[in-house]
Amino acid sequence: MKVIYKITYPNGKIYVGSDLTDSRLTYFGSPSKEFLYRDFDHAELQDFVIRKQILWQSETATDGEVRRRENVLIVEHGANNPEYGYNQRPRYREAGEMG
Template sequence: MATHRMKVVYKITYPNGKIYVGKDLTDSINYFGSASDALIALDFTREQRRDFTIRKELLWESGTATDQEVSAKELEFILELRANDPSIGYNRWPKFVLQTTT
């Protein structure tokens, strides 16, 4: 039975509560993004790495969106969830700029 591949935007939540938002154009159940291994490793001790659970949530999916539309939706969620704020998430694009009020 042929299935139509969905394109998805997902959120990964790590045990420390930090998040990573990404997209998957193939809807692979086993894909967990391309966040920086080194960056994530800095937040966990050797002992914490021995029993490590992450959660993957699909935030949005489409069977008809173009790749460009999926990328736009991914960016929208990164900004909305502040996944690019180093205190909240592991996304490093777009660069987080702290908004100050004057």
């Protein structure tokens, strides 16, 4: 089963990712450690709870289809907006920004 998931951190920021190998139980994506450590201090990391939700799943989608759908969901959920999420791609563009 291939899935696209959303991780919600204690500060409310999110990360949207995909899992092509059905390791839903153990895989929690690869957001930037730099950004995470910037948002949480040592004390906050002593008791740290995250939530993982499956947004979409398929037994038949190709890897390419999953990645395209993942990009759509990243943008739809605002996960690439540094104010709300930890995804760095696709690059966030302000409304009206060109390029």
